[in-house]
Amino acid sequence: MTFTIGIFGAGAIGSYIGGYLAASGEDIIFLGRPRGAQSFAQYGLTLTHFSKPDIRVTPEMARYTDEVGELRACDVIFITVKSQDTAQAAAQLAPVIAPQTLIISLQNGVGNTDILAATLGGDRVFKAMIPNNVLALDAGRFHMGTEGEIAIEDTPSLAALIDRMKAANLDVEARPDMAAAQWTKLLMNLSNAGNTLAGLTIYEHLRSRDHRRVLALSIDETLAVLGAANIAPPRLGKVNPKILAPLLRLPDFIYHRLMPFIIKIDPQARSSMAQDLIAGKDKSEIDALNGAVIALGHDVGLATPVNDYITARIKAAFAAGESPKLSGAHMLAQIKALTRG
The missing domain is CATH 1.10.1040.10 (N-(1-d-carboxylethyl)-l-norvaline Dehydrogenase; domain 2)
Known part of the structure; x- marks a missing residue:
């Protein structure tokens, strides 16, 4: 059984995380700008890492859209937009997401989950962070140039997702101290x-x-x-x-x-x-x-x-x-x- 996972903000971080999950067989929906959709249709994704083998994602392995309504079917949505765009992302999601959809803020800063929870409800919003740097290159290529583990709130609601991320060869740890982290x-x-x-x-x-x-x-x-x-x-x-x-x-x-x-x-x-x-x-x-x-x-x-x-x-x-x-x-x-x- 696969999750349907949405990536709201398919920039460098979103493309990298979503790409690894798509390559492992998960059902991924990327939400990004029209030019991102055009690039994905033409090139797919090539994900490189300073110490891991390259990952190739063809356009047939995931969906890419610029319509937020396409995320309606998602079980989990990663928010990977820049912090200044968080409130707008929450407002766009509010009328379309299902009641059971989980929202994970994979963003810089310390206040994004509060912004998301104010619009989407606190019970469904979780903290996460990625210490790595991802560089956007040309022709759908994204390069991870620093080491580190993705940290996600340690909660039973996310246990299955974390297992799937690890299975996709992403470096992930569950932490009980995410606010301080x-x-x-x-x-x-x-x-x-x-x-x-x-x-x-x-x-x-x-x-x-x-x-x-x-x-x-x-x-x-x-x-x-x-x-x-x-x-x-x-x-x-x-x-x-x-x-x-x-x-x-x-x-x-x-x-x-x-x-x-x-x-x-x-x-x-x-x-x-x-x-x-x-x-x-x-x-x-x-x-x-x-x-x-x-x-x-x-x-x-x-x-x-x-x-x-x-x-x-x-x-x-x-x-x-x-x-x-x-x-x-x-x-x-x-x-x-x-x-x-």
């Missing part, structure tokens, strides 16, 4: 903005100690806010939030030797935020990432000058339509001036 993912995602402002790949960005020091300042500030809010972000795979900032501040000759043992990063990988800017999108996920730190800081009465600065620069970059290609030294100097003032 999403903050660990957000800490990891804080690099997205710096990567975008630098105009570099993730690998190049993290090879620069000055850029790493900027990221460490953002992480330190976030951990202070989380501590004031009594939130303890847990270890996620090889990522221990307590050592992130000290690790990033290490001299290059030590950091470059240690990093391959902590996380594998493909040299061509770019953050999803950087990909959005390159693609000409006018909005980013910054409000759901660094902006979430700012909002929580306001709630607990802590200033967040580092994340304020980074958020403002990202918004300016998207308004201009290009990366300012800032050096780490430049960003450090501006942050120092702000925090000293």
Whole structure:
């Protein structure tokens, strides 16, 4: 017996996850833009991974639509749109989904399930997160360039789905602490903005100690806010939030030797935020990432000058339509001036 699984937002992450499930024989319905449907009809999907064999999905192996009503028959729907589009996705789904359909937010940020639950009902909405970076290439190709396990809420309602995902050769773990784990993912995602402002790949960005020091300042500030809010972000795979900032501040000759043992990063990988800017999108996920730190800081009465600065620069970059290609030294100097003032 197969599930019918919908992918609402068949971008890089949605195409990758849905593609693996389709290749394993699950009934998959991709919901995406008309140009995505055209690409799928012409090329299907080719899914590559830095350490796994390639996966090929032909157009006959899944359905691709731009009509949300086609998701009516789904048992499970993964929401993989960017956080700024969550409310719109919920509004589109509300009139068409069946009462028993389960909704899984596989998105960045910490507030998407609340937005979905407000419109669709909390009993059917579940948290999930993916730490991996997926790069959209040409001709229906998507490349996963970093390691990590998809984390999904540990609940009996999702046990069968998790088994099917594992059977499809996806790396998945069920976690009872998803709310806190999403903050660990957000800490990891804080690099997205710096990567975008630098105009570099993730690998190049993290090879620069000055850029790493900027990221460490953002992480330190976030951990202070989380501590004031009594939130303890847990270890996620090889990522221990307590050592992130000290690790990033290490001299290059030590950091470059240690990093391959902590996380594998493909040299061509770019953050999803950087990909959005390159693609000409006018909005980013910054409000759901660094902006979430700012909002929580306001709630607990802590200033967040580092994340304020980074958020403002990202918004300016998207308004201009290009990366300012800032050096780490430049960003450090501006942050120092702000925090000293």
